[in-house]
Each structure stands twice: as structure tokens, then as C-alpha cells.
Amino acid sequence: MKLEGFMYATSLDLNMGYYHIVLSPDARKICTIVTPFGKYEYQRLPMGLCNSPDIFQEWMSELMAGLKFVRVYIDNILITTSATWDDHLMKLDEVLSRLKSIGLKVLPLIQNVCTIGRVNSIFV
Numbered sequence: 249m250k251l252e253g254f255m256y257a258t259s260l261d262l263n264m265g266y267y268h269i270v271l272s273p274d275a276r277k278i279c280t281i282v283t284p285f286g287k288y289e290y291q292r293l294p295m296g297l298c299n300s301p302d303i304f305q306e307w308m309s310e311l312m313a314g315l316k317f318v319r320v321y322i323d324n325i326l327i328t329t330s331a332t333w334d335d336h337l338m339k340l341d342e343v344l345s346r347l348k349s350i351g352l353k354v355l356p357l358i359q360n361v362c363t364i365g366r367v368n369s370i371f372v
Contacts, residue, residue, distance in 0.1 A: 254328035256336040257366045260343070261355045262323040266304055268351055269293035311346055318343060336365060 270292055271279060279290040279297070293300055301322055308320045317339050319326040327343055329336040347354065355362055 254330045255367065256329050256333065258327040258336070258340055258362075258364045259366075260325040260327070260362050262325070262347070263353045263355045265308070265323045265352055266295050266300055267292045269303065269307060311350065312343070315339075315343065333365065340364070 271290060276289040276291065279294060281288050293303060305320070305322050308322070312318045312320050312325070317327055317329055325343065327336070327340055329339055
């Protein structure tokens, strides 16, 4: 999908998002690992299971439902706006508020993964 017609774009990458999904007791029994030190049940959604990305994608899509200016792919979020800088900041604040409400954290900008307010970028 090619995105176009926007003025500002912010890309966010979530930190350890899978671990915010608590597994049900039945799922914990299925997600048990055996080590020389004993059996351990995952309490939260682990990375590496074939269904983990699908479960997390659905969770994130539900979290960002109704925000037409947001695109989500697993733990990557793209916010695009075509109005003013202040409008972009208000929409960014709305996204960050939703993330904060469930305890999700964004990777720091110093890791060169996230960008805030890029002007006239091309995303393919």
C-alpha cells in the first residue's frame, strides 16, 4: 500500500509489546517449556510462537480502532496527517494516550527507529 497526500508523518516502534498480553490459564499450560531446572509456564504472550504476531496485530488493531490517521503493523505505528503541525501533535497525543492506558512503551528516539513529524516523506 502506498501512502500519499499527507503533510506530517510519525513512526513509532513499540518496546516488548507481546509481553503485555496476559495468557489465560489454558494457554499457559500449552506454553510450557521444560529445562533441566524444571517446567516453566509463560504468563504472558511469548515471542517466537507462530500465532503471537497475529494475536498482537489483532490486539493493536482493536486498540487503535476508529483512528483513520493511524496504520498499525504488529508493533510499528504510522501516524499521518495532512493538516497543521498542531493537529498532528494532537493526534500523536491521542495515540500515545491509548498506548499509555494499557502500559505500552515506545522505543526511544535515540535508537533511530522512531521519527516524529517527518515532512512529506514517502512510505511504500
